[in-house]
Amino acid sequence: MTEKVLLIDDEVDFLENLSERMRVRGMDVSTAQTTDNAIDAVESAEYDAIVLDLQMPGMNGIDMLKVIKERHPEMQVILLTGQATLEAGIEAMKLGAMDFMEKPADINSLTEKIKKAQAKKMLIVEKKAEGKVKDILASKGW
Amino acid sequence: MAMIDRFKPKFWDTDNAVSPGRSLFNYRRIWRLAILLLTVVTLVPLLVLTFIDYNVTRYSLESENLMRTARTTSNTRRTVAYFLNSRDKALEFVANQNGVDSLRNPATLKGILDSMKHSFGGFVDLGLIDSTGRQVAYIGPYQLLGRDYSGQEWLANTLTRGSYTSDVFLGYRDVPHLIIAQRITDARTGKDYVLRATLDTAQFNAILSAIDLPGQGDAFIVNHHGVIQTPSRHRGAIFSHVDLPIPAYSEITSVQQETDRHGMEYTVGYAYIEGTPFILLVLKKTSELMKPWETVRMELLWMLVVSIAVILMVIVGVATYMVDKIYLADQTRARALHQMEHTNRMASIGRLAAGVAHEINNPLAIINEKAGLIKDLFRFKEEYSHDERLLANVDSIIASVERCGRITKRLLGFARHIDVHVEPIRFKHLAEEVISFLHKEAEYRSITILMDIPEDLPDFISDRGKLQQIFLNLVNNAFQAMSDGGHIAITAHQAGGDTLTFEVKDDGCGIPEADRKRIFDPFFSTKKKTGGTGLGLSITYGLVQELGGSMSVESTVGKGTTFTITMPIKATPSEARKNEDTVG
Numbered sequence: 001m002t003e004k005v006l007l008i009d010d011e012v013d014f015l016e017n018l019s020e021r022m023r024v025r026g027m028d029v030s031t032a033q034t035t036d037n038a039i040d041a042v043e044s045a046e047y048d049a050i051v052l053d054l055q056m057p058g059m060n061g062i063d064m065l066k067v068i069k070e071r072h073p074e075m076q077v078i079l080l081t082g083q084a085t086l087e088a089g090i091e092a093m094k095l096g097a098m099d100f101m102e103k104p105a106d107i108n109s110l111t112e113k114i115k116k117a118q119a120k121k122m123l124i125v126e127k128k129a130e131g132k133v134k135d136i137l138a139s140k141g142w
Numbered sequence: 143m144a145m146i147d148r149f150k151p152k153f154w155d156t157d158n159a160v161s162p163g164r165s166l167f168n169y170r171r172i173w174r175l176a177i178l179l180l181t182v183v184t185l186v187p188l189l190v191l192t193f194i195d196y197n198v199t200r201y202s203l204e205s206e207n208l209m210r211t212a213r214t215t216s217n218t219r220r221t222v223a224y225f226l227n228s229r230d231k232a233l234e235f236v237a238n239q240n241g242v243d244s245l246r247n248p249a250t251l252k253g254i255l256d257s258m259k260h261s262f263g264g265f266v267d268l269g270l271i272d273s274t275g276r277q278v279a280y281i282g283p284y285q286l287l288g289r290d291y292s293g294q295e296w297l298a299n300t301l302t303r304g305s306y307t308s309d310v311f312l313g314y315r316d317v318p319h320l321i322i323a324q325r326i327t328d329a330r331t332g333k334d335y336v337l338r339a340t341l342d343t344a345q346f347n348a349i350l351s352a353i354d355l356p357g358q359g360d361a362f363i364v365n366h367h368g369v370i371q372t373p374s375r376h377r378g379a380i381f382s383h384v385d386l387p388i389p390a391y392s393e394i395t396s397v398q399q400e401t402d403r404h405g406m407e408y409t410v411g412y413a414y415i416e417g418t419p420f421i422l423l424v425l426k427k428t429s430e431l432m433k434p435w436e437t438v439r440m441e442l443l444w445m446l447v448v449s450i451a452v453i454l455m456v457i458v459g460v461a462t463y464m465v466d467k468i469y470l471a472d473q474t475r476a477r478a479l480h481q482m483e484h485t486n487r488m489a490s491i492g493r494l495a496a497g498v499a500h501e502i503n504n505p506l507a508i509i510n511e512k513a514g515l516i517k518d519l520f521r522f523k524e525e526y527s528h529d530e531r532l533l534a535n536v537d538s539i540i541a542s543v544e545r546c547g548r549i550t551k552r553l554l555g556f557a558r559h560i561d562v563h564v565e566p567i568r569f570k571h572l573a574e575e576v577i578s579f580l581h582k583e584a585e586y587r588s589i590t591i592l593m594d595i596p597e598d599l600p601d602f603i604s605d606r607g608k609l610q611q612i613f614l615n616l617v618n619n620a621f622q623a624m625s626d627g628g629h630i631a632i633t634a635h636q637a638g639g640d641t642l643t644f645e646v647k648d649d650g651c652g653i654p655e656a657d658r659k660r661i662f663d664p665f666f667s668t669k670k671k672t673g674g675t676g677l678g679l680s681i682t683y684g685l686v687q688e689l690g691g692s693m694s695v696e697s698t699v700g701k702g703t704t705f706t707i708t709m710p711i712k713a714t715p716s717e718a719r720k721n722e723d724t725v726g
Contacts (some may be wrong), residue, residue, distance in 0.1 A: 004187050082503030082507065102547075104544075105510075
């Protein structure tokens with residue numbers, strides 16, 4: 001099953017390379033270079049995982065993460081950053097990021113994490129569906 | 143030398159020139175100033191009081207001596223005056239009672255002399271002399287009847303004044319004696335006669351020698367010309383001239399300080415005896431009189447010396463103690479300042495490192511992805527997949543990027559550890575991190591680093607940055623202590639339920655016994671000349687204590703040194719544990 005991934009980073013080179021490599025590994029990758037684009041992309045489509053740079057012009061990664069988590073609490077976000085300060089990491093985790101990776105990241109571990117994210121997402125969605133079914137069964141008990 | 147060292151205060155060897163700003167004060171100057179000020183304010187009043195007391199005591203003793211001498215002199219004068227006066231009056235009574243006629247009768251005269259000898263004593267002979275100077279009647283041991291006294295001074299004086307007391311003189315009989323004479327007017331003829339009695343000086347002298355005079359005291363009589371009349375103990379023979387000045391006539395007793403020709407000081411009491419040519423002299427040696435004063439003076443001096451010694455000792459002791467305390471406080475302050483400085487410097491280095499690492503990480507990520515892409519292309523496209531050389535190159539690029547990434551991560555890690563926080567630490571990782579900083583130098587100097595850290599060593603809660611610094615310092619020290627080709631062993635084991643023990647052991651030059659006690663003191667260094675600050679071990683010690691651990695050292699000169707650090711394993715806070723899992 002293909003994973004649907006959104007890559008958000010301000011470096012074009014990095015974005016293009018990583019997305020190409022991930023596609024080679026059989027993922028469905030979208031990219032966003034600015035935070036505005038990213039928000040549009042998040043709004044317009046469903047993703048299994050979002051890979052987010054912590055430092056971006058305009059809106060920084062932490063704020064971005066807040067926005068995404070506010071609108072789609074079930075969204076799995078993996079933070080990828082060149083400045084791996086412990087504080088930023090801890091804060092991101094508190095805000096509900098799934099994982100935290102330092103640049104330069106190993107493509108294999110990243111792929112693995114994305115797969116984990118997808119599985120987790122599926123679980124949440126299933127649970128949600130189950131909940132809905134139960135809801136329906138409870139409210140429309142005929 | 144060792145004695146001096148033992149008593150030398152700690153601050154004494156502080157070299158102000160070497161560390162300007164390190165010490166706020168010139169301790170030796172403070173010490174000297176404190177001692178000087180305290181000495182002045184305590185000793186000046188003491189000395190002034192002692193001086194005043196000295197003078198007061200001396201003055202009172204002197205005036206008491208003068209009074210005593212005056213009293214003795216007056217009493218003696220009264221006795222002497224009474225002696226002479228009573229005999230004079232007796233003679234006068236005899237003259238008036240008997241009349242010239244009966245006195246001419248030797249039998250009567252003899253009776254009178256006998257009774258006078260009996261009741262008064264001191265009388266030697268008795269004679270009657272007519273106005274021409276011829277002795278007309280005489281009773282006594284000498285053959286003086288008919289002797290002519292005309293022209294003699296005493297006769298004229300007696301005839302004009304009525305009564306007379308002579309000096310002591312030898313006269314015809316060649317024995318010291320004195321005479322008292324009384325004028326008698328013959329009621330029948332109206333002619334003047336003189337009744338003359340000789341007094342032997344023995345009784346007279348006895349009065350004077352009976353005076354109790356301490357030491358070299360002396361009491362004798364001189365006449366108005368200064369000729370000695372009675373035997374003197376020290377001032378010369380009878381009839382010689384006395385070697386002391388004779389004061390002018392005065393009715394009352396006077397006391398003076400005189401110096402004789404030998405330079406000896408005397409307290410001299412003078413008294414003119416009224417109606418006689420005599421002056422009474424009572425001499426006392428001033429030095430004898432002042433003997434009690436010597437004792438008092440000695441006591442005073444001793445008291446002063448002992449007080450000064452005690453005061454000085456206390457002052458020096460207190461000043462040394464105080465300045466030592468100031469010194470210690472100042473040292474603590476300097477150490478705190480230094481540590482703060484160090485922390486600040488480390489913080490800015492950390493920020494710089496973090497910035498650099500971050501800037502480098504982004505381009506590194508791009509290189510990584512590009513190389514990765516190339517590798518992916520090789521793997522997925524047939525046309526390149528057999529070109530092993532290109533593939534090897536790409537792998538090498540990726541490996542290099544990974545290496546760079548490790549460096550930047552370490553830099554970031556370094557920056558991260560500036561901030562104080564505790565986290566669970568796996569000692570093996572920490573030791574490896576520390577060694578990775580130094581392994582280049584170790585390789586270069588062919589130093590072997592052995593690590594004996596058991597795999598099951600429990601994690602412990604502590605500050606990673608500080609621990610890194612501690613072990614970095616210790617390993618660095620070990621490096622400096624050993625020559626090329628040495629060995630360092632880092633070992634760890636669980637020492638009890640709650641503590642871990644780490645050892646850093648080298649086979650370097652060792653630390654001499656004398657230095658071992660001081661190596662944790664700040665600013666103690668054996669390499670001061672070659673730029674050692676003497677702070678490494680003191681900071682290390684401070685850090686170990688800050689982390690709740692303890693540190694000790696064992697060393698054998700020439701064989702090596704072992705530093706042992708004991709750290710507590712604290713109960714693991716859950717939050718720290720979680721962070722470790724997710725971030726690391």
